[in-house]
Amino acid sequence: MSLISTGSYAPKFSLGNDHLTTLVDTSSEWIEKRTGIKKRNISAGENTSDLAYEAGKQAIENSNVNLEDIDLVLVATITPDHFTPSTASMVQGKLGIKNAVAFDISAGCTGFVYALGIASSMIKNGIAKNALVIGSEVLSKVLDYTDRNTCVIFGDGAGALVLTKDLNDKIKDIYLQGEYDTAHNIQIQSVNVNNAMHTSQDASTLPKLSMNGGEVYKFALGALSELIEVILERNNLTNDDIKYIVPHQANFRIIETVAKKLGIDINKFYMNIENYGNTSSASIPIALAEMNNLGLLKKGDKIIIAGFGAGLTWGSILIEW
Numbered sequence: 001m002s003l004i005s006t007g008s009y010a011p012k013f014s015l016g017n018d019h020l021t022t023l024v025d026t027s028s029e030w031i032e033k034r035t036g037i038k039k040r041n042i043s044a045g046e047n048t049s050d051l052a053y054e055a056g057k058q059a060i061e062n063s064n065v066n067l068e069d070i071d072l073v074l075v076a077t078i079t080p081d082h083f084t085p086s087t088a089s090m091v092q093g094k095l096g097i098k099n100a101v102a103f104d105i106s107a108g109c110t111g112f113v114y115a116l117g118i119a120s121s122m123i124k125n126g127i128a129k130n131a132l133v134i135g136s137e138v139l140s141k142v143l144d145y146t147d148r149n150t151c152v153i154f155g156d157g158a159g160a161l162v163l164t165k166d167l168n169d170k171i172k173d174i175y176l177q178g179e180y181d182t183a184h185n186i187q188i189q190s191v192n193v194n195n196a197m198h199t200s201q202d203a204s205t206l207p208k209l210s211m212n213g214g215e216v217y218k219f220a221l222g223a224l225s226e227l228i229e230v231i232l233e234r235n236n237l238t239n240d241d242i243k244y245i246v247p248h249q250a251n252f253r254i255i256e257t258v259a260k261k262l263g264i265d266i267n268k269f270y271m272n273i274e275n276y277g278n279t280s281s282a283s284i285p286i287a288l289a290e291m292n293n294l295g296l297l298k299k300g301d302k303i304i305i306a307g308f309g310a311g312l313t314w315g316s317i318l319i320e321w
């Protein structure tokens with residue numbers, strides 16, 4: 001399988017750290033020093049399928065694949081427009097793609113890695129030939145802008161890849177993991193059961209993202225190390241064989257700590273968190289699109305993408321570009 005092209009999109013409005021100090025008790029210095037974030041894009045009404053559509057359209061335009069030949073559309077998201085239809089079905093409709101399998105993947109910030117693993121497996125098994133795989137989030141719609149633990153961290157955006165069947169398979173290894181987080185350290189609570197037979201005791205109505213940052217931080221350090229170490233070991237590779245590691249952009253301190261622990265040059269880790277914040281499922285494909293546009297990805301380069309987040313979920317993929 002080949003990875004043919006990339007695309008990305010972020011809403012126009014950029015919310016800087018200074019602006020956040022007018023909303024919650026925080027400072028630009030704290031946010032930048034503790035997370036690496038300077039600004040993030042925030043939707044002015046566009047929903048997740050709108051962002052996904054823009055990123056997907058760009059990826060298709062950058063490819064040599066015709067719309068009618070796309071037979072799989074996957075959207076990784078934790079902020080879908082609706083329970084149903086899926087965001088992927090909506091994107092399929094907006095793009096005018098006929099006769100494609102379309103569904104969403106919800107796997108926290110690991111969503112895009114899971115989605116790429118699924119698309120790759122479906123292509124290898126002959127179920128699909130050309131896939132559009134998107135990570136898209138409008139996290140601002142589930143953020144509480146009075147909660148400084150979360151509202152300073154997350155942003156909105158989308159990234160996309162087009163993949164096609166190729167005998168020379170570029171997806172070299174897929175490592176996916178998950179373990180139920182009984183403490184719900186990251187969650188977006190949604191609708192409670194209120195029906196003719198039952199009245200919920202919990203009055204909360206609107207979905208809101210909550211995070212126990214400290215606990216997730218500890219998990220993230222272990223997960224990211226494991227994701228890199230397992231891929232290297234299973235493929236008899238060393239750090240030197242890898243051109244770039246593209247981690248989920250959660251916090252630059254997580255990446256810096258793991259780089260030090262594993263003895264990997266920090267410059268091998270692609271980071272753009274300062275401009276986007278944490279965009280969950282979208283962070284890795286946005287980074288890949290940016291790297292591609294900058295000409296950083298050369299044919300034959302080995303890269304590792306590594307995601308970790310709610311679920312808990314974590315996963316990494318070894319790609320030869």
Ligand code: UT7
Binds near residue numbers: 030186212
């Ligand atoms: O995307 C899915 C995966 N997500 C992650 O991997 C996120 C992992 N977690 C993190 O990145 C970090 O835990 C955070 C960025 C969320 C928080 O950073 P931290 O260094 O763990 O901060 P903390 O929660 O331990 O808080 C340290 C101090 C506290 O004050 P005291 O008790 O030391 O006086 C907090 O009250 O910083 C305070 N604080 C803030 N101060 C200013 C917490 N949030 C803020 C804030 N502005 N926004």
